[in-house]
Amino acid sequence: MKTEQRRLGLLGLILSSALALGACANLSDSTLTGDAAKLQSLAALDGKAPTRRTLDIQTWQTAQGAKVLFVEAHELPMFDLRLTFAAGSSQDGGVPGLATLTNAMLNEGVPGKDVGAIAAGFEGLGAEFGNGAYRDMAVASLRSLSAQEQRKPALALFAEVLGRPTFPADSLARIKNQLLAGFEFQKQNPGKLASLELFERLYGQHPYAHPSDGTAQTIPAITRQQLQAFHARAYAAGNAVIALVGDLSRSEAEAIANQVSAALPQGPALAKIAQPQAPKPGISHIEYPSNQTHLMIAQLGIDRRDPDYAALYLGNQIFGGGGFGTRLMSEVREKRGLTYGVYSGFSAMQARGPFMINLQTRAELSEGTLALVKQLLADYLHDGPTQQELDNAKRELAGSFPLSTASNAAIVGQLASMGFYDLPLSYLDDFMRDVQSLSTEQVKAAMAKHLDPEALVVVTAGPTVAQKELPPPTDRPAELPSAVPH
Template sequence: MTYRMLVAVALFAATTLAQAAIKIEHWTAPSGARVFFVENRTLPMLDVQVDFDAGSAREAPDQIGVAGMTASLMDAGIGSGKNALDENAIADRLADIGARLGGGAEADRASFSLRVLSSPAERDSALAILRDVLAHPTFPAAVLERERARAIAGLREAQTQPGSILGRRFTELAYGKHPYGHVSTVATLQKITRDQLVSFHRTHYVARTAVVTLVGDVSRADAEAIAQKLTAELPPGAPLPPLPDPVLPRATVERIANPATQAHIAIGVPALKRGDPDFFPLVVGNYALGGGGFESRLMKEIRDKRGLSYGAYSYFSPQKSMGLFQLGLETRAEKADEAVQVANDTLDAFLREGPTDAELQAAKDNLINGFALRLDSNAKILGQVAVIGYYGLPLDYLDHYAERVQAVTAEQVREAFARHVKRENLITVVVGGKAS
């Protein structure tokens, strides 16, 4: 079978699976890890993701940057003695068997993923590497120094970019001292030590907070064995205390001078936890407000009617604690005040009135019709099931997505936005033009 034929088969198989109900099997491994499994025999592939409660929100306030550096160095060296592999040997072995390993950390979690052929020889070899990456990383000091230098150089470059300046400052104002407000600086990166990485790994990469997700061409028995092998050598550990809710900020506007010709604008507030009952009204409403591209109200008011920007958007980013609602756009620096006013007026009108009947129906149609595209590959299914598993969403979440979207009313949208997006808490940051 040619590569082109294999791709065609993969797309057909994934689309077929997306259109059918996705059966998610769930159990707890003997190690204590939670496991979520979708069997798909159509292609000889296995996709695996392992998530840990090891994101930046778990860093100590004096160790900002440690979570990300820990995750980024876990595949830099594994094992000991004759079984030791450096980063080049790891990459070579994975390449030899056609496997792909990825990983990284965000605020809530650290995630590691593996894609490999499901034939036992290739599968078992790749899984052995992933097991050691999770349980036995060596954190080579020389690689830490190299990656620290790279991170500092990247940060210094980012600090000259208005979009990056906006994101960092907006996060600081929105979250204050909450763990989601952690922002690395050159000083915090320079303070990171190898001992801190080892300690963070030992404390946070533990079996009882691990969530293993498997999608692909293996049996339930194989999946059980794989999940246990991946987590058996981790320390047992214990669940960490829940993250606190952030103290909602008081409404403020901050303008940061920048010589860029374009002003970058963000307006928003911490607003939504995973599993909140308002999730579907907020998703549907946001599609009408700013999530629907050229059909959204923000785009029509800011781009189409006034030509203030090439694009405007809004989104909710639910997390364990309160993730952001954010509205954003770019405009000419001299038009920043006008653009902010139009964005606020549009948002205020939406908060008062909610979507029109036409906007509501268009949002539902687009969300429902586009949902299959979010499940049209094993990798996308893996990502969706991993979210369900890590955040404790119902196992039938994907099966009932369309009907829950369809059931949303305009009144539910208005009420949900009133609960989660309040004018007295909205932060506005403008980078470009003159400072406030």
Template sequence: MRPFLRTLSILWLVLWLPLAQANSPEIRHWQLDNGARVYFVQTETLPIVDLRVTFDAGAARDGEQAGLARLTNSLLSQGAAGLNADELALAFESVGARYSSGSERDMAWLQLRSLTRPEALTAATDTLAMILAAPEFPEADLERQRRQMLVALQAERQSPPTIAERALYEALYGDHPYASAPQGTEDSVRALSREAVVEFHEQYYTAGNAVLAIVGDLSANEARELSERLLADLPAGDRAPQLPEPEPPEPQTVHIPYPSAQTHVLIGQLGIARGDEDYFPLYVGNHILGGSGLVSMLVHEMRERRGLSYSSYSYFVPSAERGPFILGTQVRADRTGEALEVLENLFVEFRAEGPSADRLQAAQENITGSFPLNIDSNRKIVGYVSMIGFYGLPLDHLDTFIGQVEAVTQAAIVSSFQNRLDPEHRVRILVGPEGILADEDE
């Protein structure tokens, strides 16, 4: 048995070390004459190219029409340049290309995977160019998509985690654009019009508001030609204006009655924006606190020591402006008060003292050891490159990632948690049966 294990260990090192020691992908950047920002990574492993066009056109731009950004994005491929949805889908399928799209609070995107064979790539990108610049937003498809959104919203009423998340953002952000859920509300979705969709597309789906990420087996010249051809018909436009800075909320507890045996708990406060100088200490610290699954401090305390909950976690949502920091768990309803006390006390203790040296070392080894797997495919790389371009992060972000993680100290974690997080401005959301707390904030 021992010789077998020794052989297996050697094989694992042979396979893993090249990944761990490999350089991160080199990112090249240029800006087109129409203002579009382009980021390119050349890979030569497969004859495939992945590209993603991202716009500052997420739910934070909805204004008073919640759900507008998502409805607009979902309708782009339903009809364009005289072709209906089936014809556009066939145009992609006939050359083996895959199209997808999506939107969240900060952004909306369209993504394409294609073979690099010239005739296939040209056909696929020409189809995508039509969807980008000449969508028709057919009325019948808009109504169908509206019905789908309403069905999804009705289903959310039966989902305590979704109810809790929506309530957290509303309580945490108040009048700020981040308070608006990307999926909208039933009332807001019913009120959306085709005219509003057209106006939203004209305002935000412009070259000046676009970031194009390209990853694949292309030369730099080929990537430049592709970017110019793909975005040539987009109007120049301007970048969307910067969002306002959110104000810290007053501490409060929101209890949403729900007939269940468990209480879904979220405790949130303002976290950080992308590019924050404390990002890496906070990232590593959160990995230790509640971001590493079954080995996190939260799970150890809540599950192993006290038997309160199988699932407990914490995470940051770095965004264009300060996204939330969230602690979460699900507990038996009659132990909700105890769970809240444990969660909040553990956070306060961690904020004051930070992790032990052993926990810090284990977290750094875990993060750096798994990092190569995060960039082991074109699709994963294009997601990172798109994020780097959209948020204006340094081009060497991936190249310096491991070094930045390894440089984090216990003192840096304590300092960053104390500088960026304040338990006096926390919001609690409880979704569960009546009478789960003896006293709640008004």
């Protein structure tokens, strides 16, 4: 299951899985029955591989400046709507947590309705509202039946939530307390502590450096007036991408996009995030009393529009992105029993996101494991993948890729990312074509161009203990780590 999630999460739309709304109990693609579910439900395929859906993507711009991407899908009597704003924590402007708080407060109150009335309104219509804020973006989503009697009131409520949030004081206090409680909980999670320090070291003064949720020092001081000002500029129509998929005609889709766009504050797109400076490489350690040591190994990777994206995606799948069978999993877990799981990945964003390797291992083997992982990376960059590894990765991707358009929810996520990162409408087909045409030398060259084993930023979190030599590789490792990673 974890392997599948990683495949889908990195299919070229890194953030799609993180932003997915999930299934609504009464509107789930996979739970509808009868003729309406035949083309949408994976269960209805009866074990057969899903077929690749050809998407007819229509695009236009609203009068207020929002970019719209739309796919008609009449198999189900429903639609999915997702608005993506350049309103993530990279736009916090020196107030860490501002973007997260603003997004979390959208559905806490509108004129005449409190959070309970808003929730009851969506629930009574059989509709689902979703929202979230991340480093690059903030999102708000609606899933509803497409019949007028449900669609019209659901859209009206959605437009109010996005365009007229009141940011009530009691809700603001409650959400601040939830965030502060989360910060206290993080102190008990060495992996989270390592991640926080890693981003600080990777990004320094860049907007990606601070955590999206803010900090215990910044959250208490954020005011309602700051939320209102952030909403006015970051949730402006010109800063929005509208993705729409479902049982709608073009004219109905245009009406929905116009209604939502007109309800937003009016204003332009925010400036793009600047590229970060290369960080100073080296190792830092967080002392933590545990049996396991967390190892996080990273360097700056690529932005989302880098022309080497397909080659790096495929190269990483072979090295550490595809679960069992990767170089990392084979050498670190299967042959030596040093960890339950080890993974690598590029998180390509508006500016250069991180390339990261992370794992847990027994504390007394942590230094040897770190040296092994660094050597495996250096060897891979020097030698590149074998032809068999490349062929296997291409075949695996060809088999799993149809899942990226197997449901309306999956498609709306693809459209949102294509619009947000200014990818061509032919992106999905281009990506598969590019991947399948890659040679071992092209993958090797791309990986070596973007990664440097001497430029790694490493953060470890665990106890300081006497170190032991690593066991030699074998087909039957003596033992696995004493605890499942968390």
